[in-house]
Amino acid sequence: MAENTNVHELIRNRRSTRAYSSRPVPVEDLQALFEAARWAPSAINEQPWRFIYADKNENPEGYHKLLECLAEGNRIWAQYAPVLLLTIAKTAFTATGSDYAHAWHDVGLATGNLLAQATQLELYVHLMGGFSTEKATELLQLPAGYEPVLMASIGYLGDIEQLPDNLKARELAPRTRKPLNELVYNGAWGNSAFTEEDK
Numbered sequence: 001m002a003e004n005t006n007v008h009e010l011i012r013n014r015r016s017t018r019a020y021s022s023r024p025v026p027v028e029d030l031q032a033l034f035e036a037a038r039w040a041p042s043a044i045n046e047q048p049w050r051f052i053y054a055d056k057n058e059n060p061e062g063y064h065k066l067l068e069c070l071a072e073g074n075r076i077w078a079q080y081a082p083v084l085l086l087t088i089a090k091t092a093f094t095a096t097g098s099d100y101a102h103a104w105h106d107v108g109l110a111t112g113n114l115l116a117q118a119t120q121l122e123l124y125v126h127l128m129g130g131f132s133t134e135k136a137t138e139l140l141q142l143p144a145g146y147e148p149v150l151m152a153s154i155g156y157l158g159d160i161e162q163l164p165d166n167l168k169a170r171e172l173a174p175r176t177r178k179p180l181n182e183l184v185y186n187g188a189w190g191n192s193a194f195t196e197e198d199k
């Protein structure tokens with residue numbers, strides 16, 4: 001299916017790179033990412049998202065702790081990103097203490113905002129589920145009631161040629177998505193809303 005040019009460029013231009021430049025990320029740009037995240041919607045405006053980031057140059061100790069949480073397959077390329085991030089969910093409502101079933105969902109919304117803002121700033125964020133939640137909880141001293149959700153690398157695009165061959169191939173592979181007719185139904189399950197040709 002042809003690319004839909006009606007989709008905003010902040011969505012079209014985002015992708016998960018594994019090739020990072022060592023160029024540092026200005027702290028005010030990092031702040032803009034979290035500012036974008038904090039304006040996401042959430043159930044009763046609970047804002048269950050929390051973030052721990054570390055900049056390699058500014059806070060090498062914190063950066064190392066985050067790096068240690070990553071699975072080896074991610075660490076191999078993410079170690080070159082100037083900033084690492086952990087997203088965290090508060091899993092109960094503050095007012096009642098009851099289970100916040102949509103906490104992870106809402107952290108995802110905030111993270112989506114962060115991705116769009118990053119793209120605007122020509123920053124590349126690569127989300128990673130491949131990390132140890134136990135290590136993250138322990139090394140970053142998360143209090144009870146807060147769960148690690150996802151990790152991410154943040155930085156500017158680097159030289160793809162410097163990646164090992166297997167990662168270079170993944171970087172150059174075409175990005176694909178399921179067609180809309182598999183994803184969107186009109187009124188009832190199975191009643192595809194759009195034909196495959198619809199853009």
Ligand SMILES: Cc1cc2nc3c(=O)[nH]c(=O)nc-3n(C[C@H](O)[C@H](O)[C@H](O)COP(=O)(O)O)c2cc1C
Nearest residue numbers: 014015016017071074126127128129130131150175
């Ligand atoms: C919840 C989640 C977990 C992910 N975990 C990893 C990971 O551990 N390692 C990795 O290289 N990419 C990971 N990714 C990135 C996806 O592979 C990537 O978003 C997907 O292939 C689509 O590519 P794109 O982001 O370039 O559009 C993860 C993405 C999400 C949303």
